[in-house]
Amino acid sequence: SQWGEENLQALSIQEGEDVTMNCSYKTYTTVVHWYRQDSGRGPALIILIRSNEREKRSGRLRATLDTSSQSSSLSITAAQCEDTAVYFCATDANNNNAPRFGAGTKLTVKP
Amino acid sequence: EAGVTQSPRYAVLQEGQAVSFWCDPISGHDTLYWYQQPRDQGPQLLVYFRDEAVIDNSQLPSDRFSAVRPKGTNSTLKIQSAKQGDTATYLCASSFPDNNQDTQYFGPGTRLLVL
Numbered sequence: 001s002q003w004g005e006e007n008l009q010a011l012s013i014q015e016g017e018d019v020t021m022n023c024s025y026k027t028y029t030t031v032v033h034w035y036r037q038d039s040g041r042g043p044a045l046i047i048l049i050r051s052n053e054r055e056k057r058s059g060r061l062r063a064t065l066d067t068s069s070q071s072s073s074l075s076i077t078a079a080q081c082e083d084t085a086v087y088f089c090a091t092d093a094n095n096n097n098a099p100r101f102g103a104g105t106k107l108t109v110k111p
Numbered sequence: 112e113a114g115v116t117q118s119p120r121y122a123v124l125q126e127g128q129a130v131s132f133w134c135d136p137i138s139g140h141d142t143l144y145w146y147q148q149p150r151d152q153g154p155q156l157l158v159y160f161r162d163e164a165v166i167d168n169s170q171l172p173s174d175r176f177s178a179v180r181p182k183g184t185n186s187t188l189k190i191q192s193a194k195q196g197d198t199a200t201y202l203c204a205s206s207f208p209d210n211n212q213d214t215q216y217f218g219p220g221t222r223l224l225v226l
Contacts, residue, residue: 008151008152008153033215040219041217041219041220042115042202042204042217042218042219042220043154043202043215043217044217045214045215048214088153088154090153098144098156098159098166098167099156099215100155100156101146101153101154101155102153103152103153104152104153
C-alpha cells in the first residue's frame with residue numbers, strides 16, 4: 001500500500017479554530033495533492049505541493065511537505081462551517097501522473 | 112465550461128447482474144481516470160487512459176470489470192456479474208497537462224449498491 005494509514009480519520013472542531021491534517025506515504029512522489037470532497041460530490045483539488053517546495057499557501061490553507069519523512073500536512077486557519085468536508089492527500093506513485101489517494105480525514109466544523 | 116459528467120447517478124443491482132457507467136470528460140482533456148470509492152475510504156484507481164490507450168489497468172479486476180475509451184473522448188466502465196463487494200461510488204476524472212500540472216477534475220460519481 002502507498003499509505004501509512006488506511007482508515008478514515010475524524011476531526012471535530014469549533015468555528016474559528018485552526019486545524020492541521022497529516023498524511024504519510026510510503027513511496028517516492030514528486031507531488032502531493034490535497035483534495036476536499038463534499039457529501040455527494042467528487043473530490044476537488046484545493047492545493048498542490050511539489051517535492052521542491054516545503055510550504056505552499058492558498059488563502060486560509062497551508063500545505064507542507066517533508067520528503068525526508070515522506071509526510072505532508074494541510075492546515076486551515078480560522079476554520080469555518082463551510083470547511084466541513086472530507087480531505088484527502090494523494091501522491092503520484094511512480095511518477096505516472098495518476099494520483100493515488102489516502103484514506104482521508106473527515107473534518108466537521110461546528111458553529 | 113462544462114465539467115465531467117457521469118451517468119447514471121445511482122444504480123441498484125442484484126448480485127450477478129451487469130451494469131455500465133458512462134463518463135463524458137471535459138472537452139480537450141486527453142487523460143481519463145476511473146476510481147472506485149468504497150464508503151468511508153479514499154478513491155482507489157481502477158484504470159486510466161491517455162486518449163484511447165490504456166496506460167494503467169493493473170488495479171482493474173479483469174475477470175469482471177472492463178473499461179473502454181474507443182475515440183479518446185467518452186468512456187464506459189462495465190461490471191459483469193456484480194458482487195456485493197462492488198458496492199461503492201465510481202468516480203470518473205479527466206485532466207490535461209498544463210504547465211506540467213495534471214490537475215484532475217472529478218465528476219459527481221455513480222453510487223452503486225449491489226444487494
